Amino acid sequence: MRPISECSLMKISAATTQRNVTPSPGPPLDKIVGSWLCDEGPYQKYIEALSGSNPGLKKADPNNKDGPLKKGNALVVLLDSPATGQPDYSKPHEFINSAELREHFKSSQREHSRRRIYLMEGLAPDYVSVIGGHFFMDPSFFQRQERTCVWSNDFTPVSDALPQPSLLSPDKSFHLQYCELRQFNKALENRYYFCQRTRRHVGMTPPRHKEESTTGILRRKLSWWCRNTGNGGWDVVILCDPQLLHLSPDPKEVVPGGLRLITNAKDSLKNGPFQEGYLSFLPPKSFNCPPTAAALSSLAASAPKHSRTSMLRDLIYYYEHHSDLLTPDEWEAPQKSAIFLKKIVAAHYLQLVDYIKVMLPSLELRLTTAWVEEQDQWKSLQTISRRCGNYRDDIEDTLLSLGYPLDGKLDEPSKLRSTDWKDCEKDLQYAYFRLKILKERADNLTTSMTGLASIAGNRQNLEEAKRVKRLNLLALLFIPLAYTSSLFSMQDNFAPNKSDFWIYWISAVGAVAFTSFVTFVLDRALDEEANWTLAPVKYLKFWKNDGKPSMVKRKATGLYDHVRR
Template identity: 25%
Template sequence: MIASSIQGYREFVRAQSLLNPCLQSLVDYLSPNPAAPRDRQPSVHSISVSRNGSLTTNLDLEGLKDLISRKRRVGCEEPLGIILVIEDICPATVELLGAGLSIDPLFFCDHINTSFPKSGSDPLPPSLVSFPSVIRNRDFVNIHSQRILDLGPIAKDATASYDVSVFGNYKRNARRLVPLKGRQVALMRSCCSILLKKFPEHPWLCVILIDPTPDGYNTRPNLLVSPGSPYLAQEQSSLARFEDFRDVLPFSSNLLPRHHQGSAISRRCFRETLLGYFESLPPSLDPQSPTALGLSYYPLRIIAAEWMQYTHLMSRYVKHYEFSLKDDLHLRLHREDIVDLQRWRRRSDQTLHKLMLTEQFIAHRCGAEPDQALWSDVLDDYRFLTSCIGRYRNSLELILPLATSMAQIADTRRSMLEASNVKHLTLIALVFVPLAYVASVFSMSDGYVPGGPKFWVYLSVAVPLMLVIVGLSFVSRARVIRLVVWLKGILE
């Protein structure tokens, strides 16, 4: 029964792609592809929510099937709801969840496809082809973000590529930036998707999809590599550097609950950070009647912290280019810098679009939340991020025409220097050409060679001829024309 439902869901997505062309990327993802296998086992964690708190357990594929078919409860006997945190989802899990929970294919498609197409025939992601009014009224949310990747120190013998790829069951594209302080930095497109399903006689179910924890980063374009390849660099996640958004407990609190201790939450990857926060229920979440926005509190806060790191990175690049213009143009200002500034302008527009969609989701749903003040603060934080990114975008955009002008000035200086060198070479040629010509006329036999009895004849002919040619080179063209006309008149 489950196998037939899975097969039917795949055909359903294929049929729906005729009405929604953006689903073609999901159709390609679900189709078998021996060249790019997607059979890695996803990491599935089940969080059973009860009145007393939550309990996290690991699930395998069979356990997930049992949970979807509601044959047993996971974590406790009678949970109010279950939160599924799935990292690096595979096609089999997509079909299992889609068929068992009747999930909109756009939920999976917008999570898997975050790449901007390189050609007109490639399908666009749903976040680009759907209107904001349609996106904010869906029963799920796809929170798009940019994740900072530290690829380590610059390798002198390595050929760095602009395209960097992270491979799991689906590929995440990243872009290498201009090195900062000897470190290689990249930006990876990321997504966290949240879906809430409620059932009349069963616990509610929340599905949270997160990106895989990268084993490494391919620094060569269009090359599928495995972990352990010499071309891979280990990740140093920006999650380890973000500030905790929870209230700081006073020093007088001697016995701290485990979920309030800073050391209780691992920040090695997004999955462990999210599971650590979900050890306690999100504030203002009613376990008996949850909302998609209430369950999105921790993901929204973590992603906001990542966006804060992104704004700091933009600030550092503004400073980088401002100091680049003050240094020697021949040492710091290159064509790649101009191209990178143009990319920052386009990248900032895409970033503002992602933040706008997240803001509209919060603003549209926060009216039904019991704690209005809490969500007003979250909304203000995202608006603050939007204003910061917009401000740094304007700064980078103002640097672009200045950098272009400086590059043109550098080219002009280089052209003037080359013209001066050509002039020097011309003067040298004006000296040696007459001497060489006269030497060829006399054939420089034994009598005319330097030190010979007739060498004075060579000098008496070559030196005046050289002086005449050099002198004529300093005469303007108009004077030469007048001289030719005067000589022609005399001859006539």
């Protein structure tokens, strides 16, 4: 048998390696940069290319691990109108799925002569891939809409911070954060929850037991983006949150005696807009004389009732029925299409301000009447103060995103005399001003609460000191008696009913008198600073001072000690 040479071994090894080596598999889907936000495609490649400058594009919000973005879990509605004259958005079109939306973009020209508004409720990777792949807007437009972290004790790998103010372009895109008040049909436990779908924070307030209900403050986000086409048209994309349906974790109902887990909460626990929703921001129609019944009927039938079910439906309602409130010249620029959503956000902020403004006086009243609940009141004040700080930060970001000043001043004559209902800056500045005042008011109440708690503590300490004084007085009587009895041993002739028992009583009374005298002298000899003085001697002296007041020697302050030296 011929031995295998070294050269043959090398050839066999190379051949074996060539047969066994297979192409290395690509990275898992969850490791592909941007796959959490967008399906694979050109826009996902664009996200991957920008991930170096924006590291937040690499990972989803860790708070969404229980509710990641799912394909098809979004709704896109198109409002389309010609680029000339008054727009008509009376026929909104809802896309069934992302494939239909993709076909729509393929069949339409990029440089069209239309005024189109795309409303997207919720986020889904397939819809993001289609819309982003058509318009190629900055991926942070979708990224910031996905972020849900309000605050965290840990440093999370994501951020929801604004970009540098110099990079903000309100005429191109902006991002708004606001809060919506929701009323639940059951009295729920006062703790934090999350929207099961969007993972937005829901802050609960104490339940209203008289109505067996609870008010929740739901955090919301809204994003707007636009572009102009070459033929006088424009495209607008609006991202909004879906309505709250279910809470996470499973809520508990407040019942007499404790808490109870709600059975079948998805069907039995309902919520709706607080006090039937925010106030309308549209100018009401006025009459110069008492209107007739026909005029009132015509006014009621001019527009259907506003349901206020979700941001998507609210925007469709205003675009469909009240687009004529803007002139054709105003509709030439896509920026004017954002008036309705800005006004809705301002209306939510004003409702929130009014709600907090009503809560604080009730706490002030309870502070003056209910001392037994001071711990719960302290917790409520701290919660209001913290939330006002968060809401103030949100509206500051909103003002900055819209290019409005952050002064929060309403004393300028131009602002006060403005009567245009389209003035969004005045509404948001007022909400910002009120939130700052409410924050300061809550902090002042917290300080007052601290003072009241100190007064209550001092009263308790005073009562305890009085009890200790009574015990000391009793000890002043019984300790000499006990000492005298131990001294005489109370045996033989000194025992009770014996001949020398009277000696014990004489000694005991003398010991009590001597102890009382020494206690009096020591109490007089010590001043308030616990220094020994001659006050007992001056108190007991019997000589006269000829009616002349004695000179009071002041204690040296030490200010002029260097002069003596």
